[in-house]
Amino acid sequence: MKKVFIHSAVCISAQYTFDTEEFLNDIIELSGETASAQYPNYRDYIAPSASRRMATAVKMGVSAASKALEKANLNQPDAIITGTGMGCIEDTEKFLNSIIINDEAFLTPTSFIQSTHNTIGAQIALGIKCKAYNSTYAHAALSFESALLDAQMQLQHEESNHILVGGVEELGKEIINSVRMMEDANFDGIQVPFGEGASFFVLSSEAKENAIQLVDMEVCSSASEEIIHKKLILFLERNSIIASEIDVLIGGRNGDVFDGYYDAIATLFKIAPELCYKHLSGEFYTASAFGLWTACQLLRHQNIPEDLIYKGRVKPEIKTILLYNQFKGRDHSFILLKL
Amino acid sequence: MDVAITGMGIISAIGHSMEENKASLLAAKNGIGTLKHIQTKHSELIKVGEISFSNSELTNHLQLPENHNYTRTGLLGLFAAKAALVNANITNIQEYKTGFISATTVGGMDMTELYIKQFATNPEVQKYIHTHHAGDSTQKIADALRITEFVTTISTACSSSANAIMLGARLIKSGKLDRVVVGGTDALSKFTINGFKTLMIQSDELCAPFDAHRKGLNLGEAAAYLVLESKEVVLKEKKEVLAFLSGYGNANDAFHQTASSENGEGAFLAMQKALRTAKLNPEQIDYINAHGTATPNNDLSESIALQRVFGRNIPDFSSTKAFTGHTLAAAGVVEAVFSIVSLQEQTVFPNLNFSAVIPETGLKPVTSVIKKELQHVLSNSFGFGGNCSTLIFSKA
Amino acid sequence: MTNLKLELKEKIIEQLNLEEFTVADIADDDALFGDGLGLDSIDALELIVMLDKDYGIQLTDPKEGKEIFKSIAILADYISDKRAK
Numbered sequence: 001m002k003k004v005f006i007h008s009a010v011c012i013s014a015q016y017t018f019d020t021e022e023f024l025n026d027i028i029e030l031s032g033e034t035a036s037a038q039y040p041n042y043r044d045y046i047a048p049s050a051s052r053r054m055a056t057a058v059k060m061g062v063s064a065a066s067k068a069l070e071k072a073n074l075n076q077p078d079a080i081i082t083g084t085g086m087g088c089i090e091d092t093e094k095f096l097n098s099i100i101i102n103d104e105a106f107l108t109p110t111s112f113i114q115s116t117h118n119t120i121g122a123q124i125a126l127g128i129k130c131k132a133y134n135s136t137y138a139h140a141a142l143s144f145e146s147a148l149l150d151a152q153m154q155l156q157h158e159e160s161n162h163i164l165v166g167g168v169e170e171l172g173k174e175i176i177n178s179v180r181m182m183e184d185a186n187f188d189g190i191q192v193p194f195g196e197g198a199s200f201f202v203l204s205s206e207a208k209e210n211a212i213q214l215v216d217m218e219v220c221s222s223a224s225e226e227i228i229h230k231k232l233i234l235f236l237e238r239n240s241i242i243a244s245e246i247d248v249l250i251g252g253r254n255g256d257v258f259d260g261y262y263d264a265i266a267t268l269f270k271i272a273p274e275l276c277y278k279h280l281s282g283e284f285y286t287a288s289a290f291g292l293w294t295a296c297q298l299l300r301h302q303n304i305p306e307d308l309i310y311k312g313r314v315k316p317e318i319k320t321i322l323l324y325n326q327f328k329g330r331d332h333s334f335i336l337l338k339l
Numbered sequence: 340m341d342v343a344i345t346g347m348g349i350i351s352a353i354g355h356s357m358e359e360n361k362a363s364l365l366a367a368k369n370g371i372g373t374l375k376h377i378q379t380k381h382s383e384l385i386k387v388g389e390i391s392f393s394n395s396e397l398t399n400h401l402q403l404p405e406n407h408n409y410t411r412t413g414l415l416g417l418f419a420a421k422a423a424l425v426n427a428n429i430t431n432i433q434e435y436k437t438g439f440i441s442a443t444t445v446g447g448m449d450m451t452e453l454y455i456k457q458f459a460t461n462p463e464v465q466k467y468i469h470t471h472h473a474g475d476s477t478q479k480i481a482d483a484l485r486i487t488e489f490v491t492t493i494s495t496a497c498s499s500s501a502n503a504i505m506l507g508a509r510l511i512k513s514g515k516l517d518r519v520v521v522g523g524t525d526a527l528s529k530f531t532i533n534g535f536k537t538l539m540i541q542s543d544e545l546c547a548p549f550d551a552h553r554k555g556l557n558l559g560e561a562a563a564y565l566v567l568e569s570k571e572v573v574l575k576e577k578k579e580v581l582a583f584l585s586g587y588g589n590a591n592d593a594f595h596q597t598a599s600s601e602n603g604e605g606a607f608l609a610m611q612k613a614l615r616t617a618k619l620n621p622e623q624i625d626y627i628n629a630h631g632t633a634t635p636n637n638d639l640s641e642s643i644a645l646q647r648v649f650g651r652n653i654p655d656f657s658s659t660k661a662f663t664g665h666t667l668a669a670a671g672v673v674e675a676v677f678s679i680v681s682l683q684e685q686t687v688f689p690n691l692n693f694s695a696v697i698p699e700t701g702l703k704p705v706t707s708v709i710k711k712e713l714q715h716v717l718s719n720s721f722g723f724g725g726n727c728s729t730l731i732f733s734k735a
Numbered sequence: 736m737t738n739l740k741l742e743l744k745e746k747i748i749e750q751l752n753l754e755e756f757t758v759a760d761i762a763d764d765d766a767l768f769g770d771g772l773g774l775d776s777i778d779a780l781e782l783i784v785m786l787d788k789d790y791g792i793q794l795t796d797p798k799e800g801k802e803i804f805k806s807i808a809i810l811a812d813y814i815s816d817k818r819a820k
Binding site for chain 1: 380446448456465468474475477482486487488492493494495506510513530533534591593594597608724725726
Binding site: 048049052053106107108109110113 | 750751752753754755773777780781784787788
């Protein structure tokens with residue numbers, strides 16, 4: 001089985017993460033119900049004739065994907081795999097509202113055709129005329145992880161050599177308000193704003209100098225804290241890693257009652273600091289892609305911005321990172337990275 | 340290594356069970372008619388493949404509590420998934436490493452479109468706020484089936500469930516899973532009815548795939564699931580194999596968001612990939628269940644792709660969308676079920692409503708129920724965004 | 736420029752979100768589809784809706800649009816002829 005490496009990592013988020021080589025030097029403090037992303041200058045990446053139809057997720061996705069390919073010196077990937085939980089919700093809401101407001105009359109096609117979940121992956125392929133395997137996963141907080149798993153399998157079994165993988169989400173205007181309302185009805189709901197963003201990676205079976213290895217990953221649809229704890233032990237064992245070898249633990253804490261899962265696994269790691277990121281990215285189904293981007297930056301820059309630290313002391317060298325994410329007690333994922 | 344199919348479950352406009360679907364196919368009886376369950380201005384202007392069960396009938400059949408928040412997509416999916424497990428004789432799902440891969444485009448839209456304007460004010464409908472997303476029905480079905488580990492949802496428009504089947508096969512081949520339930524579900528919705536209306540590709544008559552005068556598609560709704568199992572499990576449990584998934588391929592047309600390229604490039608590449616993974620030559624395909632939506636664009640483009648792959652010797656082919664309507668995300672798996680039934684019955688199903696060949700290509704589909712020797716059946720599913728998928732099934 | 740032609744140019748720019756174009760950029764006889772403005776089949780459908788909504792002209796076959804939408808001049812002539820609004 002071939003190994004899997006990350007050749008590039010690009011991120012559009014609520015922070016300044018896209019147009020800079022620096023790593024979270026200038027933090028934007030998020031507050032309020034939602035946090036929009038810092039959008040790049042789309043004209044640098046997308047022709048106006050194409051972007052005129054695109055909503056936020058598609059524009060972010062195409063831009064981030066384009067930059068990820070450029071950074072990896074790759075013209076055509078062997079596969080394009082995207083994850084998005086809510087899909088193209090802006091155009092979905094737009095078309096639905098036009099049905100309601102106009103009582104089904106005088107409807108125009110553009111927002112309908114742009115509303116399918118796979119529009120992001122499709123527009124990326126269209127832009128570079130890539131006829132390769134193209135798939136889109138839309139499974140809540142495992143959307144991005146499903147895309148990553150698919151890529152991992154293809155690379156391990158030599159079905160592909162270089163794969164473009166990404167996680168994308170846009171806020172939309174309407175349903176997100178209802179989601180926020182339901183969340184805020186309880187005192188133990190999500191404490192960070194809902195966010196949006198696009199993170200894209202080029203994964204490859206080619207080893208490069210200083211390449212980050214995606215050693216392994218695992219997902220689990222639903223499980224108790226106890227089972228997750230046990231699973232993590234088995235996951236580490238399977239990859240011949242002992243807990244003390246983990247230099248950094250990155251968890252997807254968002255302040256809600258299910259953060260208990262992170263407490264449950266943190267007990268395994270006495271030495272590694274625990275980081276969290278959703279107060280910087282906002283919470284959304286593919287926020288874990290921001291988490292993976294963060295991990296890649298940590299390995300590259302070998303320094304941890306203070307704002308990421310949840311607890312613990314920073315180790316002098318960062319070589320091995322474990323990421324764990326879950327959402328409302330389900331959609332659990334472990335990702336193990338090594339420099 | 341071929342992947343074994345050991346169970347199937349389906350609900351569509353031509354039947355609430357495998358047996359009913361099979362009977363309709365063999366009797367060339369279509370399920371296309373007038374829309375009943377959805378309030379829309381367009382009901383007189385379209386024909387649809389609607390499932391006759393209402394949501395409350397489905398709720399009763401599934402013995403769900405009255406205050407559930409399943410969308411119709413979820414109800415149809417659970418109905419079919421349960422049937423698949425029964426058909427596969429699976430009583431203890433957790434005995435083997437089992438995954439669940441579903442597919443949908445509509446997701447919870449059938450409820451969202453009814454209640455979105457009441458979300459802020461009506462507590463009774465707020466339970467549908469969290470059911471809009473594509474993963475909701477998958478999560479509910481996985482929980483109901485007690486599949487807890489690998490669960491995911493694919494959403495690539497009309498090729499979605501074909502891609503779900505493909506992913507399932509790859510997971511079994513790689514040893515990551517022993518067994519996987521794969522398929523998809525889509526309910527009819529005002530959203531998609533209006534959406535396809537704006538594209539002016541919906542017919543007000545029974546759709547006529549591959550016909551010179553085809554006017555467009557009939558939308559449909561359906562859910563279906565296959566149970567795929569590894570060779571080891573099949574041997575250990577002495578399972579009856581319904582058919583094998585011997586080949587698959589996915590490629591992207593990269594031409595336009597909705598229209599297919601003139602030379603059917605994506606379709607051509609997908610079929611080639613499937614033949615390659617199956618290690619079959621084109622001549623070995625005995626029957627093709629085409630995507631055949633009856634739109635001017637698809638049927639021409641797909642015909643040209645067929646000519647490019649098969650040359651002068653195009654196998655018997657037909658589109659079964661004139662039976663069920665175009666069931667969007669479920670189309671791939673519904674037609675997989677029909678392809679497997681074809682193999683089991685050694686019968687090719689007719690391309691209904693056909694009268695004249697497309698002048699540009701002159702290809703004539705099969706127009707009656709024909710018994711013939713079938714070893715390998717190829718099934719196409721092409722979606723918006725240029726997503727083209729092909730599956731090849733082989734006789735057990 | 737007649738009012739109708741100006742109106743059509745403004746509508747097309749707005750409806751099709753042609754951000755980088757102004758009314759001055761579209762000549763009356765410029766090809767709207769293909770090599771000219773570069774519009775495609777989806778834009779044609781959008782224009783068909785505009786014809787119905789704003790001018791009361793209904794096209795039932797999208798293929799009819801090919802001739803009618805050739806240029807602003809041709810479109811304006813067609814509308815002047817057939818308009819119900």
